[in-house]
Amino acid sequence: MLEIRDIAVHYGRHQALDKVALDVAKGEIVVILGANGAGKSTLLKTVAGLQAAVHGSTVTLDDHRLDGLPPHKVVEAGLALVPEGRGVFGELTVAENLAMGAYAQRARGDEARRLAQVLALFPKLAERRGQMVRTMSGGEQQMVAIGRALMSAPDILMLDEPSLGLSPLVCGELFDALEKVRDTGVGILLVEQNARRSLEMADRGYLLENGRIVGQGTAAALRDDENVRRAYLGAASAH
Incomplete structure (x- = not known):
């Protein structure tokens, strides 16, 4: 279980996050919905150790404290981030990018089995292992970015806008793959612009506005909430 408590982040005088708290269990998909600038990316970066939080903010994974750890230690603890923009190594091949994901000590010794899982999840990568990613x-x-993150053997996988700029067909393939990842027991914390599709596959969700959690519930309850429908789904309630 990933537990985030009282996460606060300041950019100068601007408070990007204000006492954010949420949980993600293994084997569930949790989506964070919010407008641009709400603090979604900042939250994921903070949890991943890429952004410093205010003293008193805590992040724990299976009762192990992650707050204050450098990013590579966070990965070793079992948490991986696929950032917005993917962050792949364009001059390396698919196979080399995936191998980089298995650098963490926790992932060594099981690379072959995990690679087989990733290639089964994304058959296109199996066909193009020798292709330069750029x-x-x-x-x-x-x-490639998701596969590389999975190669680190995470307990919790965080994704920041994975469908951004992709065609509807490819988005569908990615979301289907994420559901399969969830079925393996990995917990997923998802920031996603496609609120409708993400709520269809998520178990639970949180609403983030101006750096604060302003609502939460099961995905089904959020889909049926009139305010959520108006703000994120582009439709008023049919009731």
């Missing part, structure tokens, strides 16, 4: 489409690069 020559691939955006959707294929996103598959």
